[in-house]
Amino acid sequence: MDAEQLRENAHKMVDFIADYYKSIENFPVLSQVQPGYLHNLIPDSAPHHPESLQNILDGESPNYFAYYPSNSSVAGFLGEMLSAGLNIVGFSWITSPAATELEMIVLDWLAKLLKLPEDFLSTGQGGGVIQGTASEAVLVVLLAARDKALKRVGKNSLEKLVVYASDQTHSALQKACQIGGIHPQNFRVLKTDSSTNYSLSPDSLAEAISRDLTIGLIPFFLCATFGSLNSIVSAYCFIELVMSDALFAFMIISFNLCTEEDGASKNEQPHPELEFQLAEETSHLYVQVGTTSSTAVDPLLALGNIAKSNGMWFHVDAAYAGSACICPEYRQYIDGVEEADSFNMNAHKWFLTNFDCSALWVKDRNTLIQSLSTNPEFLKNKASQANMVVDYKDWQIPLGRRFRSLKLWMVLRLYGLENLQGYIRNHIQLAKHFEGLVAQDLRFEVVTPRIFSLVCFRLLPPHNDEDHGNKLNHKLLDDINSTGKIFISHTVLSGKYILRFAVGAPLTEWRHVNAAWEVMQDKASALLARLSIE
C-alpha cells in the first residue's frame, strides 16, 4: 500500500459512496433488471491496461447496484472500512493478538449487555466468536454436538443421531444437517400452531424424543428459536426507505419458505395451491427462502431442561430478536438461556452493524475446538494449555478470518448502550403503532400477537371462507407491492396466507408507517369493491 495513493483514491471513494446514499431517493424503488443485464454493460474480458479510478467511478450507474440494504450504519461502515484498510487475517491469536482479543472483549461486552449467563464469557470455559452468518453459527455448534455425541456412542452411529426443532426454525438448520451428514429422516421438524403462538411445545418435544429413544435412535441436538418471526424479515430481506416529498417506500423483500414444503415432512403438503403461488412468485420479486414465520418465542427453560436430561446440545437461535434483549423490558424473553449450550444473535440484523457479523457464544469452547481443529495435539503450546489464548480458526469453518470485531466495536462505542436501546425501542413503538392501526380497521385482523417489531395481519376472509381469504390476501399483497410505493412480504401460518409489516430500517418514522398503512387500506378498499361488483 502506498499511503498517499491510498489517501487520494479512498477520499474519492468516500465521496462516491456518500453521493450514492445522498441520491438514493432519485432511484427507482424497484430495479427492473433482467437476468444477464450486467453482462451487456461490461466487457467480456479483463482489461489489458490499467484504468483509472475516476474512469471506473464515472462509469458506474447506480443501477449497477439494484438494492439498498437497511441495517448498516455509519459506525458499522467505518468499522468495516478500517478492517479492510488493515486487512488483517487473524485466524489464531499469534497472527493477530489485536484481532483475537478485541473480538473476545467486544463479545464479552455484548454478552453483558444481553445479560447472558457468565458461562458464555471468555473469562471461563466458554466465549464468543463472530461468525459470518447464523447459518455458520448453527453449523459449527451442530458439528460440535455431533462429534461429542459420536464420541460417546461410537463413530459409526451417525445415522442414528436425531435433531429437533420446530417448524418455525430457520432452514439454515436443515442445511447444517445436510452438511454434517445427519440423515434427512432424522431431522425432526415439530409442528407448531396458534395455540402456542407457534412456539415449540415442550410436551411435543418430549414425546418425539421418547418415540425416537424407543426405536433406538439417539437424540443429540435441539435448536430453539427466539423471535423467528422477525428473523425472517430482517435477516434475509432488505428493507429500505426511499423518501422524497412525493414518494416514499418501504422496500421489504422478504425471503421465507414454508417448512411444510421445505423440511422433512415432504409428503404432507397441505397447501398445493399456495405452494404453486409461492413458486410462481419466485420468478418475481419476493423469493421465499428460510422458514415459516411466526411470533415464535420458544420456552427456553422448559426445552432446555428436556435437552439437558437427555444429554443433548441446546442451541438458541436468537438471530434477529436477540438484539431486543439489550432493553431490560425485553430481556425476560430469553429467560432460560442459562440452560443453553450456545446462543446466537446477528449484529448485522437489528444492531446497526454492517454485514457480516453473527455473534455466537458457547459455554464449552473445547467442544468446538475438538470438532474444528485439525491439530489439537500439535497446538498444545504453553499459552494454549494455560488457556491464555484463543485461536479462532478452531471455532469456525474457514481458516482465515477478517477483523470483524472492529465494526461491532465501532457501533458499540459510537452509539453507546442508550442509543442502541433507543433504536430498538423506536422500531418496536412503530410496529405497535401499526398494529393499532390494523386493529382499528375491522376488515383486517392481527393474526399473531406482536412482541417485537413485526406485525402479522390479513384481510379477514369473507364468510369465513379460508380458501377465498388466502386468495384475497395474496391478491392484496400483489396490489400493494405493484404500487411501487411500498413492498411488504407474506407468510403462511396454519394454512393462512398472512401479510407482514416489519419495521427495521434506521430511518423509518411515524409518517412512513402511516403512509404505508394508507396504501394498504386504499388497495384493500379497491379490491373489496371489485369483489362486491363481481
Added chain:
Amino acid sequence: MDAEQLRENAHKMVDFIADYYKSIENFPVLSQVQPGYLHNLIPDSAPHHPESLQNILDGESPNYFAYYPSNSSVAGFLGEMLSAGLNIVGFSWITSPAATELEMIVLDWLAKLLKLPEDFLSTGQGGGVIQGTASEAVLVVLLAARDKALKRVGKNSLEKLVVYASDQTHSALQKACQIGGIHPQNFRVLKTDSSTNYSLSPDSLAEAISRDLTIGLIPFFLCATFGSLNSIVSAYCFIELVMSDALFAFMIISFNLCTEEDGASKNEQPHPELEFQLAEETSHLYVQVGTTSSTAVDPLLALGNIAKSNGMWFHVDAAYAGSACICPEYRQYIDGVEEADSFNMNAHKWFLTNFDCSALWVKDRNTLIQSLSTNPEFLKNKASQANMVVDYKDWQIPLGRRFRSLKLWMVLRLYGLENLQGYIRNHIQLAKHFEGLVAQDLRFEVVTPRIFSLVCFRLLPPHNDEDHGNKLNHKLLDDINSTGKIFISHTVLSGKYILRFAVGAPLTEWRHVNAAWEVMQDKASALLARLSIE
C-alpha cells in the same frame, strides 16, 4: 446512513488508515504483546453514552494492530470499501442482480486470464464463485462429491467413502473431511518424497485406490495440489516490509505443520524431536498450521485420468500458485486442469486482492446446488429452470454473502493484465535472484527446485550428520529471526529441517533481498564459528 455524516467520518477514517500506513516504518517489526494485553487497555463493558469518532481514533495506538499483512492493494481496499458502503447481502440473484452478475462476470474474466477450460465458465453448466477461503472451497466441493457418490452407492455408505491427497496437501482438506463426516481412517495421505519433488505420484494413487477397492471401500475424491510450497507461505503468513534508512525487514510469519504429525498416519511420527521443537515454537512467533511445504506441483493430467476412470471428483487446489498462470510462461504448470471437476485459486494470496477472496470454479454447478440448497424443488422458478440466474447461496456454506467481486473487479481494472503479470514476474525474479545468492554460498544448499517465488534452502549438515543439520538450521532460524530485522519460516521435508524465503510483499525490491541474505550469511558465519570453537 446519513450521507453527510458518512462523508465527514469516512474522510477522517481514510486519513487515519493512510497515516497508519505512512507511519508503518516507525513501528517495531515485531509486536511484543502478551496474551490479554488488550484487555488491560480497554474498559470492561460497552459505553453507556456514545463516543465521537475522533475520540476513538485518537485513542488507538498502532500497537493495537500487531501485524501488517501483505497482499492487499489500494485497488483491493477500494473495492472492499465500496462493498462495505453498499452493504449488499446478495445471496440470490433476485436479492442483488448486480452482486450476482458481477461475480459471474469477474470470475469468467479471471478464468479466461488463467486459460481455464471453457467448462468452468458461467456460460455453460459450470461457473465460478467467490468463497471466503480455500478451506470453504474444498469443503463445498467435497460435500458435492460426497452427496453425488452417496446418491450412487446409497446413503448409508458414508463410512466407505475414501478421500485421496498427498502429504503436501493443505490441512483444510482434513478439516473438510471432519466436517463432512468422512471417517478419519478413510482419508488417504499419500507420501511424497524428493524423487518426485514432493508431487503426488500417479502410481502411488492408483495403487492406493486399487487397495481400497479390493476391501470394498469407495474412492470418491481426489485433491491435487498445485504449488503448495508457496501456498503455505503466502496463504497463511503475513509478509511485511518495514523500511527505513537503518532498518528493513521482511516479516514472514509462516504457518505450516508436518502432515506426519497432522494426518491419518498418526502412528508414524518419524521425528519426535522435531515435533517437540515445533510444539515449543508454537508458544513463540511461528505457529505451524497447514501442511508440509514443498515445491509440489502434482501431475494434473495423469491424476485426473485416474480419478475419472474411477468415477471420482477431481479437485485442484492452486490456492497460491494459481495466480502465476496468468503469465503464459507459467500456464503450462496447470496443463491437465481440463480433467478437473473443480479448481481453486485465492485472489487474496498473490493477486493483490484484500482478504477474503477465494475463487472456485466448478464444471457442474448442479452438483453444488444439490448438496447445498435446502429447497431445490421450491426454487424451481422460470428463471432458474431456464438456467437464467445463479443463486450463490446454493454454492456455499452461509446463506448471506458480501459483494466480494467488487474488490477483484477493482484489482483487475485498476491494474490490468499487464501490470498483474509484471507483479507476479517481479516476485519470481526476486526469488530467482535469492536462489542464485544461496547457490553461490557453498555452506548452503537449495533443497528443492524453485518454480515460483519461494526458495527452500538450508545450511548443509556438517559431516552429513542430518540430526546435527536439523539442529543447526533450527538454531540458524532462531538467530536470524531474533535479529528483529528479518523473519523467515521453516518446514520439514523428508525429515530435514528447511528454511524458506518467500517473496510476496508488493513493495519488495532487490535491495531488500540482498540485505536479507546478508543477515542470513552473517548469522550463519557466527553460528558456524561458535560451533567450531565448541
